[in-house]
Amino acid sequence: MKKSIVTGGIALIPVLLLSGFALAQSAQVETLRGAEVDEPIPLDQIHKNVEGRIQRNYRQQPPLIPHSVEQYQIDLRTNQCLSCHDWSKAGERNAPTLSMTHYLDRDGNELDQIAGTRYFCNQCHVPQADAPPLVDNVFQPSANK
Ligand code: HEC
Ligand code: HEC
Known part of the structure; x- marks a missing residue:
């Protein structure tokens, strides 16, 4: 029982790392066109x-x-x-x-x-x-x- 909790916890580490990375990434991405991706900007x-x-x-x-x-x-x-x-x-x-x-x-x-x-x-x-x-x-x- 104890063992499976420990391995479960270890298995979670990469997931947490990855989601942290994704969060950091999305914080850095800024739109150049000043609008959402799906928002049309007529020329x-x-x-x-x-x-x-x-x-x-x-x-x-x-x-x-x-x-x-x-x-x-x-x-x-x-x-x-x-x-x-x-x-x-x-x-x-x-x-x-x-x-x-x-x-x-x-x-x-x-x-x-x-x-x-x-x-x-x-x-x-x-x-x-x-x-x-x-x-x-x-x-x-x-x-x-
Ligand atoms: C009613 C006649 C006419 C039609 C139809 C026409 N053109 Fe033209 N096009 C011209 C004329 C006249 C010029 C030269 C403009 C100038 O020198 O000021 C020109 C220039 C151009 C040039 C520039 C060539 C260069 O060496 O700089 C391109 C490329 C071009 N046309 C593409 C097109 C395309 C693609 C279409 C169709 C979507 C089209 N033309 C339809 C008359 C036409
Ligand atoms: C695959 C790309 C391509 C397509 C499709 C294409 N062209 Fe061109 N065109 C070029 C390139 C590259 C040049 C400049 C070099 C050359 O003359 O081949 C050019 C040159 C021209 C010129 C200038 C010619 C001169 O001597 O100054 C005109 C006018 C022109 N194209 C009109 C058209 C028209 C109208 C169409 C459609 C019927 C068309 N082109 C399709 C690539 C293309």
Whole structure:
């Protein structure tokens, strides 16, 4: 009887240690966004802080979108971005043409139409938002950018 109380007590030690640790941890965690995790914070509807095309921060960066995108639908059947940016339309719409990389399939074959891997533009290209960095950004592109 006595023995089992002692072993029970010993078995409890790691549990107590762990829960103490968890408590100490939760006391240290502070929210950066100033709200609970499940609390939505709507962003200001600013999509254009800088007019015109925006300088890239590193060579391979997908350029930021300098215009609003809310009204342009992209789904399996239609991609309205292409109605201005596809090579066949860009001239008359006065929009920058998609670069050649957008017409290469994954085996490097040149296509006439946008490659499937580039179809969902907003996978890579994002509009500007008024979202100041929460922590200092010390990113530097490599020397041979
Ligand atoms: C009505 C025509 C039109 C449509 C539709 C359109 N764009 Fe544009 N887009 C433009 C024009 C014009 C520019 C150039 C803006 C400038 O130089 O000021 C541009 C610029 C861009 C750029 C910047 C290119 C660079 O080199 O800086 C990206 C990226 C882009 N658009 C992506 C998109 C995406 C993604 C969509 C669909 C969600 C889209 N565009 C729909 C006309 C359009
Ligand atoms: C897988 C990522 C990816 C997807 C998807 C993608 N792009 Fe790009 N895009 C890039 C990158 C990276 C660049 C810059 C390097 C380059 O030109 O390949 C770029 C460049 C561009 C440029 C500038 C071209 C130039 O010569 O200045 C435009 C415009 C553009 N993309 C529009 C679009 C549109 C519209 C779509 C959807 C139909 C799209 N992109 C899909 C990654 C992507």
